[in-house]
Amino acid sequence: MAKFLVQNGAPLYGVVQISGAKNAVLPEMASAILTKEKCKISDVPNLIDVKVMKEILVSLGGSINQIEENVLEINMEELSKHEASYEHTSKMRASFLLMGPLLARAGYAKVYMPGGCTIGERPIGLHLKGFEALGAEIIAKENYIEATAPENGLKGAAIYLDFPSVGATENIMMAAVLANGTTYIENAAQEPEIVDLANFMNKMGAKIKGAGTDTIKIEGVKSLHGAAHNVIPDRIETATFMLAAAITRGEVMIKNVVPDHVKPITAKLRECGVTVEITEEGLYVNAKERKLIATDLKTLPYPGFPTDIQSPFMSFLTTVEGSSTVIETVFENRFMHVAELNRMGANIKTEGNRAIVQGGKKLEGSSVIATDLRAGAAMVLAGLVASGTTEVSQIYHVERGYEKFVEKFRALGANILRIED
Numbered sequence: 001m002a003k004f005l006v007q008n009g010a011p012l013y014g015v016v017q018i019s020g021a022k023n024a025v026l027p028e029m030a031s032a033i034l035t036k037e038k039c040k041i042s043d044v045p046n047l048i049d050v051k052v053m054k055e056i057l058v059s060l061g062g063s064i065n066q067i068e069e070n071v072l073e074i075n076m077e078e079l080s081k082h083e084a085s086y087e088h089t090s091k092m093r094a095s096f097l098l099m100g101p102l103l104a105r106a107g108y109a110k111v112y113m114p115g116g117c118t119i120g121e122r123p124i125g126l127h128l129k130g131f132e133a134l135g136a137e138i139i140a141k142e143n144y145i146e147a148t149a150p151e152n153g154l155k156g157a158a159i160y161l162d163f164p165s166v167g168a169t170e171n172i173m174m175a176a177v178l179a180n181g182t183t184y185i186e187n188a189a190q191e192p193e194i195v196d197l198a199n200f201m202n203k204m205g206a207k208i209k210g211a212g213t214d215t216i217k218i219e220g221v222k223s224l225h226g227a228a229h230n231v232i233p234d235r236i237e238t239a240t241f242m243l244a245a246a247i248t249r250g251e252v253m254i255k256n257v258v259p260d261h262v263k264p265i266t267a268k269l270r271e272c273g274v275t276v277e278i279t280e281e282g283l284y285v286n287a288k289e290r291k292l293i294a295t296d297l298k299t300l301p302y303p304g305f306p307t308d309i310q311s312p313f314m315s316f317l318t319t320v321e322g323s324s325t326v327i328e329t330v331f332e333n334r335f336m337h338v339a340e341l342n343r344m345g346a347n348i349k350t351e352g353n354r355a356i357v358q359g360g361k362k363l364e365g366s367s368v369i370a371t372d373l374r375a376g377a378a379m380v381l382a383g384l385v386a387s388g389t390t391e392v393s394q395i396y397h398v399e400r401g402y403e404k405f406v407e408k409f410r411a412l413g414a415n416i417l418r419i420e421d
């Protein structure tokens with residue numbers, strides 16, 4: 001098993017380039033199923049999750065040409081299978097995003113249930129509610145789901161999402177683009193990844209309006225054609241490096257950023273006394289020699305504070321004098337990193353979905369685990385400022401979602417090594 005060894009070091013300094021967004025490219029790769037023509041996607045991050053999605057598309061009969069390191073050409077003309085295997089779905093929850101495009105293109109989809117994970121039960125009821133509203137028949141077995149469209153195809157419908165689920169919004173949007181008639185998704189998720197997926201499908205000839213608002217209108221069309229698309233920068237990776245600069249009291253220029261996508265983190269870091277400036281070159285973050293103050297935060301669906309940055313921000317708050325309250329409203333169990341931070345000497349108490357951080361005490365290096373993708377990054381951030389060495393294990397989580405993670409941190413002066421056990 002691979003591990004990260006992280007040592008206390010100098011404040012981070014320098015320039016880092018953000019990669020394409022994991023949570024945009026995965027649904028966009030799945031949406032290539034909707035056309036028989038070739039799709040070219042650029043700024044694709046080189047991640048384990050992207051590799052799994054490529055394997056799945058090939059297993060369905062597709063072919064993928066890796067034109068350059070970060071450029072894929074996907075050809076789904078030969079769609080010979082309509083089933084995502086257990087082997088793949090168990091590796092990556094996002095495989096469930098194949099259901100919508102398979103249902104739209106082939107009228108049938110069989111996808112194994114995406115397991116829950118450490119951060120929550122991760123139900124899929126809203127996805128299925130949307131497919132049924134479009135006329136699909138759903139058969140839920142103990143470990144897989146089958147969806148079948150009516151003979152004459154899916155039919156547009158008005159669908160209200162009880163929770164603005166990112167995955168459900170994406171899956172329903174992809175199912176509806178080829179349906180007969182118009183579909184409205186109400187209380188839709190508004191994340192930038194939804195907008196990027198809609199932009200890509202509109203380039204393919206879809207008629208989607210309102211992505212990025214709480215109501216998305218999709219007018220069904222007969223077919224989609226191929227298209228080329230550049231994936232948006234990863235706002236969660238951006239926020240991770242903003243916090244790396246803040247926690248080490250460093251000075252970092254972050255390039256290839258959409259400042260609007262990280263507004264909540266910019267606002268919160270400024271509240272704490274960190275300088276964040278939007279410049280021509282990128283996002284400039286400076287926390288050198290600053291007396292920082294504590295702040296409170298509450299995670300919410302976009303445009304609220306992103307749940308994926310809750311744990312990295314908590315690592316930062318353990319280094320700031322004072323008491324901070326962190327409330328997690330999106331996932332029911334996303335405080336697994338608290339015990340790991342407390343092992344490093346942090347003083348965090350949790351009550352339900354609320355964590356109280358008493359910050360300011362120096363952290364001590366320890367052996368900790370990455371309990372989810374973002375908590376893994378949070379442990380590395382803590383290790384950068386803890387005394388001694390911090391050993392982070394179960395780092396496959398981290399490598400699923402961050403391209404060139406170690407290289408980018410080392411280029412900023414971080415003492416981090418990846419070792420095989």
Ligand code: EPZ
Binds near residue numbers: 127163
């Ligand atoms: C996406 O997951 C992201 N993953 C997650 O990022 C992110 O944390 C999450 O959105 C929230 O922003 C990808 O895009 C691949 P949800 P998703 O459906 O779509 C409840 C990362 O680190 N819900 O918006 O699974 C659910 O229980 C990952 O990159 C239902 O109740 O998130 C949860 O409490 C982690 N019924 C809440 O919605 C449903 O049918 C948010 O889930 C679906 C979801």
